[in-house]
Amino acid sequence: MFSLLQEAATTAVEHSEEVAEHGAEAAGQAVDAAAHGAEAASGAGMPQLDFSTFPNQIFWLVVTMLVLYWVLSRVALPRIAAVLSDRQGAITGDLMAAEEFKQKAKDAEAAYDAALAEARSEAQKIVAANRAEIQKQLDAAIADADAEIAARTVESEKRIGEIRASALADSQSVARDVTAELVRVFGGNADQGQIDGAVDSRLKGVQQ
């Protein structure tokens, strides 16, 4: 790009020499340039080197730059800076709020966990209490049942003993009667007391 400029500049210089050499051609060039509305006398074809337009360009440049500087420094840049700092502030605020909410959520979670643990221990306590209660009732019921069983056992044994005793007595009287009858049948006349004694002595051996 730069070399092109140099080339252009060189061409312009050569051209101006040419202009000096050939007056007629130079006049033609001047007419041509004038037709395009430029005072190409000193520029010699390169408008950038036409010094007669410099004051104009510099004047308008200075005006433009002053206006531009005024607009930017008074209006545009402070506004954008304010917007950017607002945004930064909003972002920071939001992040802080988010952090706060996060902390709150953590607290809530901790509270929830604590409540849960408490409820669990409470439940366990209640379960244990109930279990103890039930155990107690169960124990009492078992004791009652045992006592009932013991009482019934005793009663039953008593009745069994009675039955056994009555059975013994029955068998004794039956044995005595049978023995007395047998003695009588065989023609013996035995004393009732003798028979009873013999039967009893025999029965003792059996009962043993």
Place this chain on the structure above:
Amino acid sequence: MATEAEGTGLEFHPMNQFIVKPLFGDGPVQWYTPTNVTLWMGIILLCVVGLFVFGTRGRAIVPNRVQSIAELGYGMVHKMVEDVTGKDGLKYFPYIMCLFLFIAFANMLGLLPKAFTVTSHIAVTGVLALAVFISVTVIGFVKNGTHFLGLFWVTSAPLALRPILAIIEVISYFVRPVSHSIRLAGNLMAGHAVIKVFAGFAAIALVSPLSIAAVVAMYGLEVLVAFIQAYVFTILTCVYLKDALHPGH
């Protein structure tokens, strides 16, 4: 430069697009005459105001498209100034922003067909560069006093070399406005002239497709150049400002 090839009907006037002419009538160009320079600088001004004043009038926390672009430009230049010159350079941010916007809009608007590119004129870029050069030098002396001359005295070099380096540094310092302005004007002028030359060839039916393709390609390149040159001008201004604020290597 108005090379005419009468025989083939080809006409090349690649430099005519740069001619400064009065808007009204054909009189001489006085310093106050409204010219096409005035017109296009006015258009630049309107565009900047449209983008940066009307575009941001909503002052929205969530920006619309135009405001986003304005903020993007603001952010880019602001970051550039801060990165290159440091915090104390931000005082001069409005001026640098002003330069960037003026040059960027001038370059981009100059790419419109029939447009006049004010930054293709050495008079314009020269004044901009000189303004930067003078203000930077003044800032350097006001902020640092004679210590500013330390910019030319390379203390990290061997003592014997320092005077030679000082001469080179002084020359390079004074060449700054020249390179600063010619880089911009030269790039713009050359690019536009080349497009015009290619466009001139379109008169020949045989080469016109090639010529048009070349114009399109050059145009794309020129869009890039238009932005890059505005960026380069701005970042160099920042670099010069940094030298003024923090002399010494």
